[in-house]
Amino acid sequence: MKIVSIVGARPEFVQATPISRALRPHHQEILVHTGQHYDYAMSQTFFEELNIPAPDYYLGVGSGSHAKQTAEMMVRMEEVLLAERPDVVVVRGDTNSTIAGALVAAKLGMPLAHVEAGERSFDRSMPEEINRLVTDRLADMHFCVSRTAVEHLADEGILGNVHWVGDVMYDVMLSQIEIARQKSTILQTLGVEAKGYALVTVHRAANTDDPARLTQIVDALNSVDETVIFPVHPRTRKALGQIEAVFAPHVRLIEPVGYFDIITLEESARLIATDSGGVQREAYFLGVPCITLRDETEWHETVSAGWNSLVGVETETILDAWRNFRPSGERPAIFGEGDAGRKIADILTASQQSTVADMALEKGVLV
Numbered sequence: 001m002k003i004v005s006i007v008g009a010r011p012e013f014v015q016a017t018p019i020s021r022a023l024r025p026h027h028q029e030i031l032v033h034t035g036q037h038y039d040y041a042m043s044q045t046f047f048e049e050l051n052i053p054a055p056d057y058y059l060g061v062g063s064g065s066h067a068k069q070t071a072e073m074m075v076r077m078e079e080v081l082l083a084e085r086p087d088v089v090v091v092r093g094d095t096n097s098t099i100a101g102a103l104v105a106a107k108l109g110m111p112l113a114h115v116e117a118g119e120r121s122f123d124r125s126m127p128e129e130i131n132r133l134v135t136d137r138l139a140d141m142h143f144c145v146s147r148t149a150v151e152h153l154a155d156e157g158i159l160g161n162v163h164w165v166g167d168v169m170y171d172v173m174l175s176q177i178e179i180a181r182q183k184s185t186i187l188q189t190l191g192v193e194a195k196g197y198a199l200v201t202v203h204r205a206a207n208t209d210d211p212a213r214l215t216q217i218v219d220a221l222n223s224v225d226e227t228v229i230f231p232v233h234p235r236t237r238k239a240l241g242q243i244e245a246v247f248a249p250h251v252r253l254i255e256p257v258g259y260f261d262i263i264t265l266e267e268s269a270r271l272i273a274t275d276s277g278g279v280q281r282e283a284y285f286l287g288v289p290c291i292t293l294r295d296e297t298e299w300h301e302t303v304s305a306g307w308n309s310l311v312g313v314e315t316e317t318i319l320d321a322w323r324n325f326r327p328s329g330e331r332p333a334i335f336g337e338g339d340a341g342r343k344i345a346d347i348l349t350a351s352q353q354s355t356v357a358d359m360a361l362e363k364g365v366l367v
């Protein structure tokens with residue numbers, strides 16, 4: 001079977017390895033990197049640390065408005081898919097690289113598999129929600145991280161070929177945490193002690209593109225009484241410059257870090273405050289209290305389990321949670337057993353003879 005796997009943004013690089021490792025011994029995987037993220041710290045570092053195979057195609061699309069970026073990706077992706085004629089196209093998550101891949105594959109009548117299907121924030125002002133809704137509607141195979149995602153798809157009438165496999169991000173965490181503990185020197189470099197600081201990441205458009213919300217977050221960080229380590233996403237760096245944010249000395253802004261350093265920073269943090277989907281889940285995997293700087297989250301199970309507190313961006317609400325949120329107790333295996341990559345590869349393999357061929361036939365494509 002020939003599979004085209006599409007990646008382009010940071011969370012997609014983190015998620016790439018488990019599926020690639022499980023597929024490559026038996027199948028041909030062609031990796032396409034759209035170039036949505038291109039800084040070394042946002043892209044290449046993950047290929048090096050996680051031994052992701054070098055992309056077969058680098059589309060070099062870069063940044064732009066949603067329409068421009070997505071359209072450029074589609075134009076270049078169409079050429080790749082027409083040249084490669086894969087048996088299945090795999091997209092993941094909810095980025096513009098995801099929706100571009102989904103639209104092109106669907107229009108070429110190629111079977112489409114969506115990893116991390118069925119996640120919903122129910123907030124259509126969020127670009128990722130649009131990307132998810134469209135991708136799930138177009139996909140032929142849906143691989144879900146959580147049982148809630150399966151229910152969301154059912155509510156939308158998507159019932160066939162939906163598989164709860166767990167979270168490939170958990171696979172990655174389990175396979176890399178020991179290596180990170182040995183290799184990362186980030187705590188020494190920053191001169192911080194385990195559990196002696198809080199980790200912050202912020203990059204959601206709703207927070208960075210709204211000066212009032214970003215200012216509230218900055219005010220909260222300036223008001224806490226512990227060291228804050230804040231690896232700053234390039235989008236956020238720009239937005240902080242625009243509002244001319246000034247930080248107190250205990251708030252330490254650093255460049256985005258690689259995977260080994262971020263999971264080390266997460267594991268050793270007393271508290272994580274974030275608007276990232278991946279970081280919310282990683283906090284849960286590691287049993288680190290997480291406060292989420294958003295008004296809604298796709299990862300409700302982490303909130304229900306008591307390990308994530310959805311606080312929004314009101315300065316006082318953030319500070320209250322920051323000081324008082326002290327989760328404890330069980331963390332049920334809501335994200336599976338850490339074998340999502342293998343399960344996805346097995347299902348793709350099993351469907352090779354039957355479903356993939358049937359789906360292509362339905363779409364009038366010869367396989």
Ligand code: UD1
Nearest residue numbers: 009010011036037038039042063064095096127128234235
């Ligand atoms: C994208 C995804 C978001 C995901 C995030 C992960 C979409 C719509 N959003 O958001 O779901 O959570 O990636 O990090 O796809 N930039 C650089 N260097 C880079 C990449 C980006 O400087 O390597 C800057 C550019 O100014 C760019 C801005 O960051 O305009 C935003 O990048 P973009 O890829 O459009 O969206 P993200 O905010 O990164």
Ligand code: UDP
Nearest residue numbers: 010011014231256257258259262276277278
């Ligand atoms: N991440 C990283 N370095 C950083 C910040 C985040 O490696 O400086 C990792 C993070 O741990 C997770 C992935 O990037 O594995 C998530 O990406 P991001 O937060 O950019 O996007 P989201 O998950 O919100 O889509």
